[in-house]
Amino acid sequence: MNEGRHITRASVALVLLLLDFAAQPVRATDERLVRRLDPATAQAVGRIVDDARAAGLPADPLVATALEGSSRRASPARIVNAVRRQLGELERARAALGSGAGEAEIVAGAAALRAGVPADTIARLRGLRPDQPLVVPLVVVADLVTRGVPVTTASASIVSALCAGLGDAELLRLREQVALDIRGGASPGRAVVLRAQDLGLALDGQPRAPAAERTAPMRTRAP
Amino acid sequence: MTTAVNLLHVTSEGSASFQFTGMTDADLVASVLGGNLDAFAVLVDRYHDDCRRLARHLLGHEHDAEDATQETFLRAYAGLARYDERNAFRSWLYRILVNQCRTLGRQRRRRDRRFVQDPEALGLAAGPPGDADGELRQALAAALAGLAPRLREAFLLKHGEGLDYAEMSRITGVGISALKMRVKRAADEVRPKLERLLRG
Amino acid sequence: MADVDERIAAEVAWIYRTHPRPEAAARERLMERIREARPPGRRGLGPTWWLRPRAISLPPLAWAASALVLVALGGSLMWLAPLGPGAQNASTAVTTAPAGESRRLVRFAVQAPGARRVALVGDFNGWDPQASPMRRVGGTWLLSLPVSGGRHVYAFVVDGERWLSDPAAPLAPEDEFGFRKSVLVVRDPESL
Numbered sequence: 001m002n003e004g005r006h007i008t009r010a011s012v013a014l015v016l017l018l019l020d021f022a023a024q025p026v027r028a029t030d031e032r033l034v035r036r037l038d039p040a041t042a043q044a045v046g047r048i049v050d051d052a053r054a055a056g057l058p059a060d061p062l063v064a065t066a067l068e069g070s071s072r073r074a075s076p077a078r079i080v081n082a083v084r085r086q087l088g089e090l091e092r093a094r095a096a097l098g099s100g101a102g103e104a105e106i107v108a109g110a111a112a113l114r115a116g117v118p119a120d121t122i123a124r125l126r127g128l129r130p131d132q133p134l135v136v137p138l139v140v141v142a143d144l145v146t147r148g149v150p151v152t153t154a155s156a157s158i159v160s161a162l163c164a165g166l167g168d169a170e171l172l173r174l175r176e177q178v179a180l181d182i183r184g185g186a187s188p189g190r191a192v193v194l195r196a197q198d199l200g201l202a203l204d205g206q207p208r209a210p211a212a213e214r215t216a217p218m219r220t221r222a223p
Numbered sequence: 224m225t226t227a228v229n230l231l232h233v234t235s236e237g238s239a240s241f242q243f244t245g246m247t248d249a250d251l252v253a254s255v256l257g258g259n260l261d262a263f264a265v266l267v268d269r270y271h272d273d274c275r276r277l278a279r280h281l282l283g284h285e286h287d288a289e290d291a292t293q294e295t296f297l298r299a300y301a302g303l304a305r306y307d308e309r310n311a312f313r314s315w316l317y318r319i320l321v322n323q324c325r326t327l328g329r330q331r332r333r334r335d336r337r338f339v340q341d342p343e344a345l346g347l348a349a350g351p352p353g354d355a356d357g358e359l360r361q362a363l364a365a366a367l368a369g370l371a372p373r374l375r376e377a378f379l380l381k382h383g384e385g386l387d388y389a390e391m392s393r394i395t396g397v398g399i400s401a402l403k404m405r406v407k408r409a410a411d412e413v414r415p416k417l418e419r420l421l422r423g
Numbered sequence: 424m425a426d427v428d429e430r431i432a433a434e435v436a437w438i439y440r441t442h443p444r445p446e447a448a449a450r451e452r453l454m455e456r457i458r459e460a461r462p463p464g465r466r467g468l469g470p471t472w473w474l475r476p477r478a479i480s481l482p483p484l485a486w487a488a489s490a491l492v493l494v495a496l497g498g499s500l501m502w503l504a505p506l507g508p509g510a511q512n513a514s515t516a517v518t519t520a521p522a523g524e525s526r527r528l529v530r531f532a533v534q535a536p537g538a539r540r541v542a543l544v545g546d547f548n549g550w551d552p553q554a555s556p557m558r559r560v561g562g563t564w565l566l567s568l569p570v571s572g573g574r575h576v577y578a579f580v581v582d583g584e585r586w587l588s589d590p591a592a593p594l595a596p597e598d599e600f601g602f603r604k605s606v607l608v609v610r611d612p613e614s615l
Binding site: 246254256258260263264267268271272275276279280285289292293296297300301302303304359360363364367378379381383384385392410414417418422 | 427430431432433435436437439442443445446453454458460461462463464482534
């Protein structure tokens with residue numbers, strides 16, 4: 001009983017916080033929210049989702065986050081915060097990727113931002129691969145950082161990989177090898193540096209050799 | 224309408240390697256012994272490139288290297304029950320590989336009477352004139368090719384693979400002090416050939 | 424002389440690591456031969472085999488997940504048992520989509536020999552632990568589901584309460600709810 005009142009109070013506080021007292025009609029896809037969340041939270045999340053749609057941003061990931069929070073028994077405040085924060089990340093990801101970005105790219109970009117990858121790294125990746133999906137590079141860089149690779153090292157490795165024209169399969173392989181190495185006890189940053197070197201990459205965006213004066217860049221691909 | 228996105232679990236063309244990526248080498252070995260061939264494909268995926276690379280640098284010939292590598296994995300496969308999981312799988316594999324390379328190297332030397340490592344084939348083609356790095360690397364590749372096989376073997380395990388002497392000893396079956404001697408002699412032989420370029 | 428040697432060592436390392444480039448075709452050629460070869464003899468099932476200590480080092484966060492994946496005495500016995508020609512694989516995989524379908528069939532798999540029940544949760548099923556119970560084959564839990572193209576996140580729920588990421592998959596960064604999910608990227612079927 002006590003608990004029930006507590007939740008209601010929190011929900012009301014949330015609604016007030018969002019400074020919108022008008023009741024919104026519940027749309028079809030929001031039924032999932034209504035089924036799984038208490039009414040106030042469902043409404044709060046629903047409004048953020050509407051904002052996303054109005055801005056042309058993907059709505060499904062936001063709904064999914066709310067449902068995940070519900071399954072994890074998170075508090076309403078935490079759920080709403082999570083959805084709000086994710087909307088911000090989607091916006092920034094789209095800004096970095098450009099308006100032509102696909103939905104999956106935006107979602108992957110948002111995750112990369114959350115992991116700590118700088119927006120201008122994402123923009124740089126877009127520039128290196130303007131006509132093909134960036135989903136896998138973004139997933140890989142986010143994964144590396146999440147596993148403890150320093151952001152600069154992880155970013156440099158993926159930028160370098162795209163500069164060298166590596167494809168998605170090779171990026172995934174790199175990720176897999178690094179994950180294995182880390183599991184085997186290697187330090188994350190070092191694992192990336194070594195595996196990148198195996199592919200002929202040096203982590204400043206230029207393929208080259210260690211500790212030597214450079215005149216012209218060496219060819220690093222076998223003919 | 225979602226944009227085209229690529230398949231996540233493709234780590235090599237068409238093979239089953241994307242499965243089992245969470246398993247340790249010892250787990251995979253157990254799985255193979257339990258009848259699961261796909262687990263061996265994952266081990267191949269993990270170690271084939273590295274083995275091929277070592278073989279290539281030890282033997283100098285692409286086809287010999289592939290033969291040695293194939294033979295290594297076939298023997299590893301056949302003798303998998305003998306693998307002791309207290310040792311690293313890589314070390315066990317390298318031991319087989321080094322022996323294969325020794326055998327194949329001997330056979331080829333009997334045929335050819337010299338070791339020819341083609342820097343072109345290794346992708347070390349010279350860059351534009353004045354490309355100091357390229358010249359250095361060509362000279363180094365040639366110097367390595369001129370080494371006696373045992374010296375080259377020790378030198379590459381130390382500086383190419385980056386192994387410590389204990390590991391090298393397990394792989395080669397040679398004592399640590401003997402290995403140190405071989406690495407030193409290799410360096411003594413290679414150094415004068417590069418000194419001019421290193422100073423320039 | 425020492426720095427000359429260092430320079431030489433560095434250049435050797437560079438040459439060594441960058442040549443030759445990895446080649447998938449060579450791996451395939453090898454696997455062809457492996458498939459034709461006689462399967463290896465089975466290891467003797469002496470009493471000491473599974474009692475040998477395994478030295479495994481994992482980053483701290485992985486312990487919770489790998490507690491289920493690591494070999495317990497009983498678990499290792501399962502892996503010794505022959506799996507037969509229809510052997511189940513231990514990790515998630517995606518297949519091609521039937522014509523005209525907008526989704527691809529994804530097989531989710533995780534090793535959890537000690538679990539009583541495992542459920543798949545993800546953005547494709549509303550993170551509902553009741554929606555997609557997995558079925559058990561030996562020490563592996565499996566489930567196939569049609570999933571639409573794009574980037575998805577998912578996890579496994581063990582015994583109704585422990586959330587596990589997929590050890591084989593890329594990780595998503597930690598979310599608000601204190602968990603790092605797994606990422607699945609599915610190619611849009613129309614693009615193939």
